[in-house]
Amino acid sequence: MKEFFKNTWKNRAHVVLALPAFLIMLLFAYVPMFGLIIAFKRYEMAGGILHSPWNFPENFKMLIQSKDKFLNITVNTLKFYLIFTLLGTFLNIVLAICIDQFAFKNAGRTMQTIMIIPVFISYAAVQFIAYAFLSSDTGIINNDILPLFGLPSMQFYRKAQYWTVILTVINIWHGVGYGSVLYMSVLAGIDQELYEAAKIDGANKWQQIMNITIPMLIPMITVMLLLSVGGIMRSDTGLFYTVTRNNGLLYPTTQTIDAFVLNAIFNNSNYGFTAATTFYQSVVGLLMMLLSNGIVRKLAPENALF
Amino acid sequence: MAKEKMVTTDPEILKMAKKHKRPGFGQYVLYFILLLYTLFCFLPFLLVVIAAFTKESSISKNGFSYFPEEWSTDGIMAVLRYGKQLAYSYGITIFITVVGTFTGLMVMSAFAYAISRRDFKLRKFLNVFLIIPMLFQGGQLSAYIIFTGAYHLKDSLLLLILPICVSTMNVIILRTYINNSIPNELNEAAKIDGAGDYRTYFQITLPLMKPSLAAVGFMMATGYWNEWQNALLYIDTAWKKPLQLLLISIQKTIEFLMNSKDVPAQVLQEMGGKLPAQSATMATVLVVVGPILVVYPFFQKYFIKGLTVGSVKG
Numbered sequence: 374m375k376e377f378f379k380n381t382w383k384n385r386a387h388v389v390l391a392l393p394a395f396l397i398m399l400l401f402a403y404v405p406m407f408g409l410i411i412a413f414k415r416y417e418m419a420g421g422i423l424h425s426p427w428n429f430p431e432n433f434k435m436l437i438q439s440k441d442k443f444l445n446i447t448v449n450t451l452k453f454y455l456i457f458t459l460l461g462t463f464l465n466i467v468l469a470i471c472i473d474q475f476a477f478k479n480a481g482r483t484m485q486t487i488m489i490i491p492v493f494i495s496y497a498a499v500q501f502i503a504y505a506f507l508s509s510d511t512g513i514i515n516n517d518i519l520p521l522f523g524l525p526s527m528q529f530y531r532k533a534q535y536w537t538v539i540l541t542v543i544n545i546w547h548g549v550g551y552g553s554v555l556y557m558s559v560l561a562g563i564d565q566e567l568y569e570a571a572k573i574d575g576a577n578k579w580q581q582i583m584n585i586t587i588p589m590l591i592p593m594i595t596v597m598l599l600l601s602v603g604g605i606m607r608s609d610t611g612l613f614y615t616v617t618r619n620n621g622l623l624y625p626t627t628q629t630i631d632a633f634v635l636n637a638i639f640n641n642s643n644y645g646f647t648a649a650t651t652f653y654q655s656v657v658g659l660l661m662m663l664l665s666n667g668i669v670r671k672l673a674p675e676n677a678l679f
Numbered sequence: 680m681a682k683e684k685m686v687t688t689d690p691e692i693l694k695m696a697k698k699h700k701r702p703g704f705g706q707y708v709l710y711f712i713l714l715l716y717t718l719f720c721f722l723p724f725l726l727v728v729i730a731a732f733t734k735e736s737s738i739s740k741n742g743f744s745y746f747p748e749e750w751s752t753d754g755i756m757a758v759l760r761y762g763k764q765l766a767y768s769y770g771i772t773i774f775i776t777v778v779g780t781f782t783g784l785m786v787m788s789a790f791a792y793a794i795s796r797r798d799f800k801l802r803k804f805l806n807v808f809l810i811i812p813m814l815f816q817g818g819q820l821s822a823y824i825i826f827t828g829a830y831h832l833k834d835s836l837l838l839l840i841l842p843i844c845v846s847t848m849n850v851i852i853l854r855t856y857i858n859n860s861i862p863n864e865l866n867e868a869a870k871i872d873g874a875g876d877y878r879t880y881f882q883i884t885l886p887l888m889k890p891s892l893a894a895v896g897f898m899m900a901t902g903y904w905n906e907w908q909n910a911l912l913y914i915d916t917a918w919k920k921p922l923q924l925l926l927i928s929i930q931k932t933i934e935f936l937m938n939s940k941d942v943p944a945q946v947l948q949e950m951g952g953k954l955p956a957q958s959a960t961m962a963t964v965l966v967v968v969g970p971i972l973v974v975y976p977f978f979q980k981y982f983i984k985g986l987t988v989g990s991v992k993g
Contacts, residue, residue, distance in 0.1 A: 494724065635908070
């Protein structure tokens with residue numbers, strides 16, 4: 374113990390360097406964690422979190438009673454997490470390999486520059502682009518594309534069933550170009566001699582990719598998937614609140630937990646139910662993370678996060 | 680492995696291998712596919728540019744189009760009519776982007792440096808402290824109540840800067856870069872030459888971190904530039920509204936106007952006597968996303984070099 378303090382004193386400069394980030398995390402990440410105890414309280418504006426009276430398990434009872442809403446937002450959150458993560462990761466890797474294998478290097482670089490652009494367009498702006506395509510009277514799809522195939526017009530902003538596909542397409546458009554960059558950085562580090570050697574051994578392009586490229590990418594894929602599991606109960610409100618224009622008709626397929634919570638905050642309503650929801654959201658996220666990290670630690674300890 | 684390596688150094692075979700590299704049919708198929716995907720990425724953005732310069736009557740008559748009937752600069756002119764509010768919003772967005780990115784980079788790289796020192800015993804605790812927020816978060820409601828109720832920061836620009844200033848992921852990226860690309864011998868040498876801990880950090884490590892600072896910094900800047908949710912939650916005063924919140928206000932106004940039969944005269948007056956037109960809205964979008972797209976190509980080269988995620992364990 375004494376030695377520990379001695380070491381810390383000797384390294385006091387490092388303590389000072391770490392302090393600002395430490396304080397910011399403490400105030401803006403850790404304190405809200407303890408704020409989750411409002412899930413066990415009846416929130417009163419005047420008392421704040423600390424002085425509001427306890428009412429466990431009232432809030433959680435409400436959660437179970439309104440099971441339709443609760444189930445709906447949970448299912449939507451998980452649905453989009455799975456689609457975005459699986460399809461997204463797959464496309465990130467495919468794109469990274471395609472660009473890496475592409476022989477026309479200059480054209481490849483230019484194309485990659487363009488493919489990354491969408492990630493810099495905020496969802497607050499994307500909603501207007503989506504509207505220009507999807508609107509029933511001025512949208513490109515209804516005015517130009519559907520008539521081309523003799524199809525009747527579609528009321529996108531009134532029918533919930535289209536939105537699983539729409540949001541998936543928007544998410545891919547927005548993130549895949551940028552997402553592939555991380556994998557490209559791994560591909561750039563692969564020793565080219567491996568490929569040469571495989572070629573001489575008679576391996577074709579496909580075999581080279583399956584036997585050299587993919588195995589090299591596995592550690593990065595594991596890390597990225599593990600990192601994403603912690604956010605399994607979270608979702609980008611930019612997509613689910615802004616791009617859907619928080620449209621009640623679309624809630625059945627598009628409202629996620631985070632979009633629901635955001636609405637509850639704006640409407641100043643039902644804090645008990647909302648608090649229980651966020652508590653459940655955080656705990657499930659934590660458990661999923663620990664579980665998947667545990668599995669990875671069993672299977673491939675070197676790829677585990679902790 | 681050793682045998683294969685020997686074979687590839689043979690110049691004859693290397694030449695053959697090079698010949699093999701001449702683009703075959705497959706490469707042209709790949710070219711076509713990548714080109715299609717590039718268009719898929721680019722065309723929606725192109726529509727913003729075209730719509731911003733389309734005459735309003737063309738849009739209301741024929742809808743949005745890549746080949747508008749009539750062009751016009753009315754949309755862009757209408758954006759300039761937002762005048763003061765647009766200027767304020769630009770100022771606020773630039774302010775939070777610059778201050779936020781700079782603060783974030785400074786505090787995160789210092790933290791990353793501290794926890795990369797092997798002889799620093801406290802680093803184990805700091806490592807765990809860093810990882811926990813990635814596993815467990817308080818969530819939006821709790822954050823909202825605490826930031827407004829306990830910290831009394833409602834309507835404060837600090838809430839646009841501090842909550843997204845330090846992120847576990849970015850610290851890990853910076854620490855990975857220190858561990859992989861900055862030889863510890865440099866620090867040792869500096870120490871032997873009599874440099875203190877601060878001096879070693881500020882004059883040796885920090886300058887060498889440039890590539891990862893550029894990559895992380897650019898992503899942070901984009902995050903700040905595009906931030907809308909905290910603004911929507913916390914900012915009330917008009918002059919404090921960042922650009923993204925301005926976009927959302929425009930959409931809400933359109934919706935409100937479309938849903939209410941008689942538009943209040945005061946609102947109409949605020950909008951310059953007209954409903955915010957489609958082309959003007961697109962022109963606003965263009966003005967909001969434009970600057971990032973102009974700056975981004977200059978930072979792209981750092982993306983692959985500076986963005987490597989190593990082990991979280993450290």
